[in-house]
Amino acid sequence: QREFTQKKTFTSWINSILAKHSPPYVVSDLYTDIQQGHLLLDLLEVLSGQHLPREKGFITFQCRSNIENALTFLKSRSLKLINIHVADIIEGKPSIVLGLIWTIIFHFHIEELARTLACTYSQPSPDCPGAVDSSPKANRAAKKSAKIKERWKMSATKALLLWAKEQCSLHGSVSVTDFKSSWRSGLAFLAIIQTLRPGLVDLEKAKARSNKENLKEAFRIAEMELNIPRLLEPEDVDTVNPDEKSIMTYVAQFLQYSKNLPESEEDMQEKVREAVGWLAAQEKKLAKLLVETENETYYQKYKEMMSFMETFNQEKVPFLPVLSSKRCEAELSEGQQQMREEWDKVISQINEWKAKLDQMLPSPLDSIEAWLQEVERLQAEDLPDLQDPFKAMSVFREIIVIFKGLMDCFDSHLDALQSFKNEDEKNMPLVLPEKLEEMKRRLFSNIRSTNPSTFLEYHYGLCSAIANEVKLKLNIWDVKYGAKEAVESLLENW
Structure with a gap:
């Protein structure tokens, strides 16, 4: 199946x-x-802009010569x-063919x-407004920026992944952690489209649709509105273990599109x-709302927050192009620096508010949250960098031990959530139904479906580590x- 998907994607x-x-x-x-x-030669000429030597005929030795010319050119790079x-x-x-094309x-x-x-990524991005911020504090970000920039130089895969995270971070709870299961629901594709071309997508409606419907819609909009070739089909992505290389190839086209967007400096x-x-108006509005709802019930406080967030997300749409625009620190104007600061303030307030509300959830919802x-x-x-497989394995083991400990509670939390009686002694609701549905969705779609990915990565890394050790030994034995x-x-030492 993986080979079939790659052949189709790479051909497109x-x-x-x-x-x-x-x-x-x-x-x-x-x-x-x-x-x-x-x-091969036609493809490399278009990609490189260079004219490559070739034999014009189709006899075996001429075909061999053309392929050799193509491989020689690649090695020269x-x-x-x-x-x-x-x-x-x-x-x-x-x-072999798929490996070469990849x-x-x-x-x-x-x-x-x-x-x-x-x-672009020498500066951290605005945090996600749709979830409580669990990232390190902002004042530690500057110390990490050099490492982040260096990491981008080393890994184009991580670069593309961080870019995708950035685009999705402006749209609530749409999370991207890999080029596999993170894309299965189709929401990540739709979120990127919404960032690049605000108004083309209704993410709230999308959350209620099936994976295949969302993927079909995303691919259609990308092809019709963004002129991005349709490299994938819904069934290629809506599977237990989607092909990473095919998804990366497709996502890279959205990055290419973003680079081609015209931008007037004055505008x-x-x-x-x-x-x-x-943003300054939102900050004042939020501060006022916090004061006004201080003595309200949890239900009313959460309702007010939902109302604020709905309006906030609607009003945010026209500003998405500037909020998601990325430049080096040296290139930022005074206004852009101020905008980043204001954005950080508002998001920090929203995250703080959400954190307090989550702590106020009635038992056992507070512990489940x-x-x-x-x-x-x-x-x-x-995930650990597999360039040093043995070091990565020890980190993986720690992650898996923590993961297993947490997942031991999955069934009990699921039972508690499903059996929760959402009413007080006066038969009034304790929690908004939307909050309960959100928690169930996170429990099922986010956690249950992505849990195996870490274990798959672990075993892939373990195989890589063994393979590297075998190669090392074989090199030593070559005498x-x-x-x-x-x-x-x-042999005894081995």
Whole structure:
């Protein structure tokens, strides 16, 4: 299934690139079409803007020569082509062909885009207004900025993931932690579209729809309104373990779209001034509301907060382009710096308010909410870097021990939540039904569905660690040891 999805996605991506070739070229069967070498050379010429040497014929030695020219060009750009040989491409071996195309996509498409973001993420993004802030305090962010920037240089995958998180963070509880199960509901795609083109998506309605409906809608809007080629189908993503490379290839197109958006500096500054004024008004409105509801019941306080957030999110839409705009600190105008400060103040107030309300939940909902937040905090943390598999394994083990301890409470919390009687002695509701539904949704869709991903990553890392150790030993063994006793001693040590 993974191979089938990659073939389909990569073929669509190649066709979107070769549409710019003169004359345009359309791939019908990737494994067959690549065997002549012309497809590879056409693709690399469009991506690099360079003219590459080629044989014009289709005889075997000419096809081999064309493929060799393509691989030589890739190696000249310092790309590592591990186990990719001319003979395997001529035979159209699926794993080799897909591996080669992924290398090309990652280098020419994803890494190139990620490089443009290194400066962007030298500053932390605005926090998510739809959830209690569990991230480190703002005054520690500056110390981490250099590490964040360096990490972006090292990993284009993390760069793209952080960008996706940024786009989704402006839309409440839409969380992105990977390029797998985080995209299954379709909400992440819709949130990115809403950030890039406010008004095209109704996220509240989307939360009530099925995964397939949301994915179908997201792909349709992206294709029709953003002119982003439809590389995926709903069934490719709405599965237990979606293909990471296919999703990354598709998400990168949204980043490409954001880079191509026109921006007038004068218009931007005017929007920034309007945003600063609006944020200052929200801060005052929120402070007043906190005072006015101080002596109200939990039910009434939460109702007021829901009303405020609904209005806040509606009024926020026109300001999304400036709120999500990313620049280096040195490039920020005085107005943009002020806007960031005002945004941080408002979000901090909202998170503080939500935290207090969560602590006021009637028992046992208060302990369930605290448990949910702890699990979500753990899920949101970056997974260990597998560049050092053995070090990553020890970190993974710690995460899994904590995870297992938390998940031991899953069934009891689920029973308590489902059996909770939502009325007081006067038969009045204790908690808004929307809050109960939100907690159930987080329990089922966020926690139950994503729990296995960490364990899958752990075992993937474990296999990588063993594979690395085997390679290391094989390299050591690549000499003549002579005597039988020396070999037996070597094996015993192993």
